[in-house]
Every structure is written in C-alpha cells, then in structure tokens.
Amino acid sequence: MYRYDEFDHAFVNERVAEFRDQVARRLSGELTEEQFRPLRLRNGLYLQLHAYMLRIAIPYGQLSPRQLRQLAMIGRRWDRGYGHFTTRQNLQFNWIKLVDVPDVLAALAEVEMHCIQTSGNCVRNVTSDPYAAAANDELEDPRVWCEILRQWSTLHPEFNWLPRKFKIAVSGAAEDRAATAFHDIGLRLVRGPNGENGFRVLVGGGMGRTPYVGQVIREFLPKEHLLSYVDSILRVYNLHGRRDNIYKARIKILVNAMGIDKFREEVEADWNATNKAAIDLPEDELRRIASYFAPPELPEQAPRDEALAARRESDPRFANWYRNNVLPHRVPGYASVVVSLKEPGRTPGDASSDAMDFVADLAERFGHNEVRVNYTQNLVLPHAALADVPAIYDALAGAGLATGNNELLGDMICCPGLDYCNLANARSIPIAKEIAKKFEDPERQTEIGKIRVNMSGCINACGHHHSGNIGILGVDKKGTELYQITLGGSPKDDASVGKIIGPGFRAENVPEAIDTIVDTYVENRREGENFLDTWRRVGPAPFKEALYGAR
Amino acid sequence: MPSVVTANRLNDGIVVYLAPKGAWTESIADAARAETDDELKVLESAAEIAVQDRIVVGVYPMPIEIKEDGTVDPISVRERIRASHRTTLTEDWYDVPL
Numbered sequence: 001m002y003r004y005d006e007f008d009h010a011f012v013n014e015r016v017a018e019f020r021d022q023v024a025r026r027l028s029g030e031l032t033e034e035q036f037r038p039l040r041l042r043n044g045l046y047l048q049l050h051a052y053m054l055r056i057a058i059p060y061g062q063l064s065p066r067q068l069r070q071l072a073m074i075g076r077r078w079d080r081g082y083g084h085f086t087t088r089q090n091l092q093f094n095w096i097k098l099v100d101v102p103d104v105l106a107a108l109a110e111v112e113m114h115c116i117q118t119s120g121n122c123v124r125n126v127t128s129d130p131y132a133a134a135a136n137d138e139l140e141d142p143r144v145w146c147e148i149l150r151q152w153s154t155l156h157p158e159f160n161w162l163p164r165k166f167k168i169a170v171s172g173a174a175e176d177r178a179a180t181a182f183h184d185i186g187l188r189l190v191r192g193p194n195g196e197n198g199f200r201v202l203v204g205g206g207m208g209r210t211p212y213v214g215q216v217i218r219e220f221l222p223k224e225h226l227l228s229y230v231d232s233i234l235r236v237y238n239l240h241g242r243r244d245n246i247y248k249a250r251i252k253i254l255v256n257a258m259g260i261d262k263f264r265e266e267v268e269a270d271w272n273a274t275n276k277a278a279i280d281l282p283e284d285e286l287r288r289i290a291s292y293f294a295p296p297e298l299p300e301q302a303p304r305d306e307a308l309a310a311r312r313e314s315d316p317r318f319a320n321w322y323r324n325n326v327l328p329h330r331v332p333g334y335a336s337v338v339v340s341l342k343e344p345g346r347t348p349g350d351a352s353s354d355a356m357d358f359v360a361d362l363a364e365r366f367g368h369n370e371v372r373v374n375y376t377q378n379l380v381l382p383h384a385a386l387a388d389v390p391a392i393y394d395a396l397a398g399a400g401l402a403t404g405n406n407e408l409l410g411d412m413i414c415c416p417g418l419d420y421c422n423l424a425n426a427r428s429i430p431i432a433k434e435i436a437k438k439f440e441d442p443e444r445q446t447e448i449g450k451i452r453v454n455m456s457g458c459i460n461a462c463g464h465h466h467s468g469n470i471g472i473l474g475v476d477k478k479g480t481e482l483y484q485i486t487l488g489g490s491p492k493d494d495a496s497v498g499k500i501i502g503p504g505f506r507a508e509n510v511p512e513a514i515d516t517i518v519d520t521y522v523e524n525r526r527e528g529e530n531f532l533d534t535w536r537r538v539g540p541a542p543f544k545e546a547l548y549g550a551r
Numbered sequence: 552m553p554s555v556v557t558a559n560r561l562n563d564g565i566v567v568y569l570a571p572k573g574a575w576t577e578s579i580a581d582a583a584r585a586e587t588d589d590e591l592k593v594l595e596s597a598a599e600i601a602v603q604d605r606i607v608v609g610v611y612p613m614p615i616e617i618k619e620d621g622t623v624d625p626i627s628v629r630e631r632i633r634a635s636h637r638t639t640l641t642e643d644w645y646d647v648p649l
Contacts, residue, residue, distance in 0.1 A: 479627060
C-alpha cells in the first residue's frame with residue numbers, strides 16, 4: 001500500500017499543528033463558532049445530534065493492521081469503544097470531544113491517516129472496489145489511480161472551494177463494485193480499441209434529493225490523461241455550477257441542465273486547450289506510485305483444499321457462510337473473505353474497538369496484512385489462503401463476526417439516521433434491526449437470494465436508498481417518522497434509481513412491508529431471476545397489489 | 552406548554568440543558584422550565600451569555616410536556632434521542648419506542 005514520504009508526513013503534521021492552534025483559539029475565545037465551524041469541517045469534525053463526530057478518511061477503503069489497531073485505540077481512548085464504517089469507506093467516531101481532537105489527529109498522523117477533505121465543498125475520499133488486486137475479474141488495479149487522484153486533489157488550489165462536495169469512484173473490474181454510476185465522476189477501467197487500458201468516464205451521477213445515474217462523457221480516455229481530463233471536468237463545473245442554491249449545486253444538476261452533449265463539448269474544449277503535460281503525471285512518477293501497490297507475494301497453494309471441502313459437507317453453518325462470504329480470488333488456492341458487520345441485532349457498519357483489533361490480528365495471521373472497507377459497510381480480508389478459511393471462520397464465529405449474509409437481505413446498508421445525525425428526519429438503525437430480526441433465518445435469506453436493501457434516514461441518501469433493489473427512506477410527516485419504499489434501484493452496471501411504490505409506512509409496519517415485497521418477488525420470479533429481473537419484467541402492479549390491495 | 556433551553560457543550564459536544572442559576576445539566580429532568588414567554592426569554596438570555604462565555608454552542612428552546620408522574624417528555628423523537636444520550640452498540644439498548 002502507499003506509504004507517506006517525507007513531504008506527506010510533514011504536510012499532515014503541519015495540519016495537525018494548525019488545527020491544534022485553531023482549537024485552542026476557539027476555546028480561548030479568539031475564534032467564534034461561526035469562524036471556527038468551516039475550519040473544523042475542513043478537518044472532518046462535525047457537531048452532530050449527541051456530540052462531535054469525526055470522519056476519518058480511509059483512502060479507497062484500504063487499511064493496514066497497524067492502522068486498524070490505531071483506530072481501535074482511538075475508539076477506546078477518546079470515544080466510546082466503537083466506530084461506524086460508512087458508505088464512503090470512511091470511519092466515523094460519534095463521541096469525540098473537541099478538546100481531544102488535536103491528539104486524535106496526531107494519533108492518526110502516526111499511522112499515515114487524516115481527516116482532511118472528509119467534509120467541505122472539495123474532492124472527497126476517492127472510493128473503489130474493496131476486492132482490488134484480488135478479484136478474478138479485474139482488468140487493472142484501481143487503487144493506483146485512486147492514490148494519484150488523492151494526491152492531485154488534496155488541497156488543490158483551484159478545486160478546494162467548489163460549488164458543492166465532489167465524489168469520485170474508480171473501478172477496475174468487469175463488475176462494478178464501487179457504485180461508479182452514482183458518483184460525481186465514475187471511472188471504469190476498460191480495454192481500449194488497441195488493447196490498451198483506459199477509462200470510461202461517467203459524470204453527473206448522484207443520490208440525494210435529485211438522484212441521477214451518471215452519463216458517459218467519454219467512452220475511452222487514455223489513462224495517462226486521467227488528471228488533465230478530470231481537471232477539465234472540474235473546471236467546467238467550478239465555472240458553471242450553481243452557488244446560489246445548495247440543493248442545485250452538485251455537478252449532476254449542471255450536467256442535466258446543460259445536457260450531456262453540451263457539457264461534454266465544454267469539457268473537451270477546455271481539455272483541448274489544456275497543456276496536458278503540465279497536469280498529467282509523468283511516466284516515472286506513475287510507475288513510482290504503482291510500485292506501492294504491487295500485489296502481495298502469495299505462496300503457491302493447492303487450488304482445492306480437502307479439509308475445507310469436508311467442512312462444507314459436514315457443517316451447514318460454515319457452508320452457508322462460505323457460500324456467501326468467501327469470494328473467488330485471481331490466484332488459485334486463495335479467496336477474499338468478507339467480515340460481516342451485519343449480525344442481526346447490531347447496528348450495520350458499527351465495529352467495536354475489540355472487533356477492529358481482532359480483524360487486524362486476523363489480517364496479520366491470515367490476510368497478508370491487508371484489510372479493506374466495503375462501501376456496503378463490511379470489512380474484507382482480500383488475500384486469504386483457502387486452507388486457512390476454516391480457521392478464519394472459527395475465529396470470526398467466536399467474535400460474533402461470522403454472519404454469512406454478504407449481499408443477502410441481512411446485509412443492509414444503513415445510514416446513522418436520527419440516532420446520530422443532525423440532518424436526519426427519521427431513524428434508520430432501529431428499522432434495520434427490526435428488518436434483520438424478521439429475516440434472521442439464514443435458510444429464508446438463502447431462498448430469497450442476493451438482494452440489496454438500503455435505508456436512509458433523510459433525503460440526503462447516505463444509506464444509498466435510491467440504488468437499493470428495495471430502498472427505504474425515512475421522512476418526517478407532521479412529527480411522525482414515516483418510511484417511503486422504493487423498488488428497482490441498482491448500484492451496479494445496470495444502475496438505476498428506484499421508484500416509489502406507494503404511500504409510506506409507519507416504522508412498526510416497515511418490516512412487514514419488506515416481507516410482503518420479498519414474498520411477492522419470490523412468488524413471481526422465474527428460475528434464475530434476481531429481484532431486478534423480476535421487477536423489470538412484472539412491473540409495480542403485483543407489488544402494489546400485495547402492499548396496498550386491501551386499502 | 553412549558554419549555555427548556557438546550558445546547559451542546561463546547562468542549563465535548565454533549566447535549567446539555569440550562570438548569571436553574573445558570574448551570575448546565577446533561578439531565579433534562581434537572582432543566583430549568585419556562586412556563587411563559589417571558590420566563591423563556593430570561594432563560595434564552597442566560598443561555599446567550601453561556602455562548603459568549605464559550606460554555607455551549609447551538610442554543611435553542613424546545614417545548615416539553617410534564618407527564619402525570621412528573622417526568623419530562625421531550626415530545627419529538629429527535630429530542631427524546633438527544634435526551635437519552637444513548638449509543639447503539641449494545642444489542643438491547645433502545646428505549647425510545649418505535
């Protein structure tokens with residue numbers, strides 16, 4: 001993984017010292033809250049419902065065991081012993097004290113982490129495929145490009161005060177596991193006309209109150225021009241994006257107001273006028289950064305492990321977990337293992353400091369010192385020998401982390417909602433827990449098959465409800481929490497925005513409504529169909545009938 | 552309808568309520584209650600001084616109800632959650648009914 005050089009260390013340490021001074025000036029009265037607020041936000045510090053919340057960037061979702069242990073330590077020493085992994089592959093601590101934040105930032109700097117640009121109208125943490133350099137359908141490692149974008153966008157003088165926040169995702173595999181179509185810029189590594197790799201560039205995707213699927217601005221961009229092209233997109237956005245209305249300030253609004261053709265024309269004109277050599281990364285620098293991402297040396301293993309096969313035969317719980325949470329690896333004899341943070345009864349995405357330490361230990365023992373955060377709020381050990389998988393399972397089971405529900409109904413994405421968030425209108429965590437209880441039976445989840453259920457506690461859509469096969473949105477209706485249900489969303493290659501199925505439900509009726517929707521899907525599906533296939537074939541009528549027929 | 556004044560403490564962000572004699576408390580039960588608009592103005596003035604003194608941020612008044620047993624109901628779900636100071640980590644934590 002990328003290691004800070006002298007410049008990086010000095011820069012991050014300077015920022016820690018700067019913020020230490022700013023906190024001191026706030027506490028002494030030299031700065032008012034109005035003056036301090038933008039400074040703390042630039043360092044990822046929000047004032048939420050209960051307390052301060054610190055959002056820590058996990059670049060493209062990659063962590064070393066040392067970093068994960070440091071996060072565990074921070075949770076234990078300065079928070080309440082747990083943190084929350086988010087849909088942007090970041091970690092949030094919910095109970096940090098302002099007076100402690102400078103020390104927390106210093107502790108993060110020790111392990112080459114920070115909170116810079118995790119808030120504010122700037123380029124945020126670049127997200128990616130959690131199975132990078134492990135998945136067997138990968139064309140090229142996206143992390144190299146994420147790191148290049150990270151370095152380029154950090155304190156970029158022209159793009160630090162954009163009309164609104166800006167999110168970029170990069171995927172290097174055949175399957176989109178980074179929801180690229182729902183980002184301001186989505187980058188897909190693809191094979192070009194002459195067999196070389198480049199990017200298909202999507203622009204203007206997003207969630208929030210006005211959801212859009214990103215549109216293709218360029219079918220193929222030679223990868224050496226990534227920075228200059230992204231630079232031109234951001235310049236056109238920075239010039240024309242609205243600053244008069246926060247709800248219309250994202251690039252998706254601009255792209256759709258101008259139309260993709262006109263927007264493309266402006267970007268291409270800017271790009272053609274750009275001195276690309278001044279912006280694009282020199283070849284030797286690209287090679288230098290790429291060298292940090294050399295895959296681990298994986299000792300040769302037998303492609304099939306007999307003990308593992310026997311365990312799958314004899315232990316149904318193990319077999320269920322294996323079927324869902326162990327994914328194929330590009331190296332024979334290896335697998336990627338999903339550590340589910342979705343045990344029924346637990347808050348999706350929350351991990352205790354003990355759990356973080358535990359996963360760090362596992363990564364050292366079995367995982368070649370790598371941990372990834374999935375935007376679906378789980379952790380991943382990307383490189384594990386198949387022969388070690390039973391031992392990993394046994395260890396996880398002992399720690400309550402062996403829930404075999406990856407990509408099943410129990411693997412819900414869920415924002416913090418009104419339990420923590422100042423923007424939320426309704427709770428999401430208790431609803432997710434109630435739904436998880438309703439579908440607790442692993443056999444039922446297996447019968448249903450892969451399905452994405454996403455929930456947000458407000459229209460800002462941090463829980464990606466628009467892209468859920470089943471999406472749940474909490475709203476406040478005259479003081480009562482009400483939940484709108486959308487169907488037919490998808491975050492993948494067939495990206496789509498879910499459609500509202502009908503009137504909302506009171507909190508206590510949501511689990512039953514989800515049950516009805518799932519039953520309707522199962523009754524109507526043809527062999528081999530997933531939820532989206534069935535939904536797209538039969539349309540909303542049977543779902544409406546089942547949900548509201550008696551009304 | 553009676554009201555109290557709430558805020559977040561500056562140095563740690565924790566939810567607090569203005570108590571009698573200008574103190575701040577984490578317990579809504581101990582908050583100073585205003586029964587009239589004039590009483591609320593007095594509380595808000597005291598809170599404004601606490602903002603200037605850098606004790607709290609984000610001050611606002613909120614209506615409450617006093618139940619028959621004398622306990623304070625913060626009325627809205629949001630304020631019930633704030634008053635509960637609860638975390639979500641443990642399995643069996645939630646006491647604000649759905």
